[in-house]
Amino acid sequence: MKFGGTSVANIDKIKNVAEIVKKELNEHKLIVVLSAMAGETNKLQKYLDAIDSEFPLENDLVLTSGEQVTIGLLSSILNKKNIKAMPLLGWQIPIITDDNYENAKILNIDKNLINSYFQKYNVLVLAGFQGVNKKGHITSLGRGGSDTTAVAIASAVNAERCDIYTDVEGVYTSDPNLVNKAKKIPKVSFEEMLEMSSMGAKVLHTRSVELAMKNNLTLQVLSSLTKKKGTYILDEKNLIEKEIVSGVSYSKNESKITISGIPDKPGISAKIFGLMTQSNINVDMIVQNISQDGVFANITFTVPSKDHDFVKSIIEDNKKLIKYKSLQTNKSISKISVIGMGMMSQSGVAEKMFKTLANNSINILAISTSEIKISVLIDEKYTNIAVKSLHDVYNL
Numbered sequence: 001m002k003f004g005g006t007s008v009a010n011i012d013k014i015k016n017v018a019e020i021v022k023k024e025l026n027e028h029k030l031i032v033v034l035s036a037m038a039g040e041t042n043k044l045q046k047y048l049d050a051i052d053s054e055f056p057l058e059n060d061l062v063l064t065s066g067e068q069v070t071i072g073l074l075s076s077i078l079n080k081k082n083i084k085a086m087p088l089l090g091w092q093i094p095i096i097t098d099d100n101y102e103n104a105k106i107l108n109i110d111k112n113l114i115n116s117y118f119q120k121y122n123v124l125v126l127a128g129f130q131g132v133n134k135k136g137h138i139t140s141l142g143r144g145g146s147d148t149t150a151v152a153i154a155s156a157v158n159a160e161r162c163d164i165y166t167d168v169e170g171v172y173t174s175d176p177n178l179v180n181k182a183k184k185i186p187k188v189s190f191e192e193m194l195e196m197s198s199m200g201a202k203v204l205h206t207r208s209v210e211l212a213m214k215n216n217l218t219l220q221v222l223s224s225l226t227k228k229k230g231t232y233i234l235d236e237k238n239l240i241e242k243e244i245v246s247g248v249s250y251s252k253n254e255s256k257i258t259i260s261g262i263p264d265k266p267g268i269s270a271k272i273f274g275l276m277t278q279s280n281i282n283v284d285m286i287v288q289n290i291s292q293d294g295v296f297a298n299i300t301f302t303v304p305s306k307d308h309d310f311v312k313s314i315i316e317d318n319k320k321l322i323k324y325k326s327l328q329t330n331k332s333i334s335k336i337s338v339i340g341m342g343m344m345s346q347s348g349v350a351e352k353m354f355k356t357l358a359n360n361s362i363n364i365l366a367i368s369t370s371e372i373k374i375s376v377l378i379d380e381k382y383t384n385i386a387v388k389s390l391h392d393v394y395n396l
């Protein structure tokens with residue numbers, strides 16, 4: 001069981017979590033993964049910003065501290081109820097990660113300690129979002145990463161299920177906090193969920209979906225405040241009906257980078273994206289077109305907005321290497337995606353999307369597709385209207 005920040009936002013909410021754990025315990029032994037209290041990690045980030053901290057080791061030490069508080073509190077409440085609980089930090093298990101501070105990947109989880117603790121305790125309360133690298137330093141898994149802790153632990157111990165408790169009742173056809181008409185989806189495939197998350201639906205950390213898919217671990221997203229069934233995320237073979245479009249996602253955290261007047265020669269793209277890889281920048285959409293005379297090319301791509309300034313400086317510093325004429329960047333853009341397994345066998349989905357945007361006088365800045373997704377870049381100020389009108393036009 002994993003409980004997100006809003007589910008452990010204060011003492012009453014943590015007591016509520018203890019009740020949910022107690023009920024579930026009748027049937028199983030449990031691992032409970034917690035986030036920090038809602039807003040806490042943002043607060044810690046602000047402290048780091050205030051001192052312009054540029055040391056990843058210290059940053060992760062500070063950022064991961066909120067989880068220590070919540071696991072201690074929950075374990076204490078459970079023990080008061082005579083439920084044998086033990087709180088554990090990432091390094092104690094240990095959850096071994098790579099050295100990529102602030103966005104570390106889990107390399108290995110030692111099951112031995114967990115198994116031996118289960119001889120004595122019925123509930124292990126684990127801090128989400130954190131691990132330890134081989135040097136013994138604390139690392140964090142990236143914002144929203146406690147979902148990934150939960151899925152990784154559940155996979156490591158071959159758990160029956162992994163339930164992710166949050167502040168909405170499941171996965172919806174679009175962000176329920178933006179689209180009033182959004183509906184809860186009873187079941188969604190790993191593939192669709194992966195596209196939804198990576199295209200902005202922050203209800204699940206993208207890497208948690210990747211891991212669940214790899215290990216074929218069924219997830220349930222549900223609310224810690226209502227007792228309703230949530231959304232199951234599972235293997236596609238278990239889905240009887242495949243919706244043509246099952247959801248609309250958006251992300252405002254994108255920046256568009258356009259490099260113009262690049263010599264149209266082999267190796268230039270490799271140079272540009274090689275620079276991005278060296279700096280650990282996650283590039284998403286890439287669009288290239290060649291000028292009419294076939295001499296020059298333009299490349300447009302998107303990067304997370306937090307990396308915008310850094311990427312801009314890398315490209316400027318490498319003007320001689322890339323040999324481009326001009327660079328334009330734009331922070332105020334939004335990526336809108338429609339996602340659905342049925343797209344593989346149906347035509348007309350793209351046309352409907354483009355028509356709907358045109359009817360709302362929204363200009364498309366770039367397009368990219370996968371088998372089960374179409375994404376467009378638009379001006380950020382049209383995000384709400386684009387998401388709502390697409391949600392309507394596909395009858396979600």
Ligand code: ADP
Binds near residue numbers: 003005165176196247
């Ligand atoms: P937690 O703190 O529990 O991890 P998050 O804030 O990370 O919760 O994720 C839950 C939020 O995800 C919801 O409040 C909702 O606004 C947002 N969200 C975005 N897209 C979707 C979607 N398609 N379905 C459900 N929630 C979504």
Ligand code: ASP
Binds near residue numbers: 142
């Ligand atoms: N507390 C961390 C964050 O706010 C991890 C999480 O909530 O998943 O990003």
Ligand code: MG
Binds near residue numbers: 004203
């Ligand atoms: Mg989250």
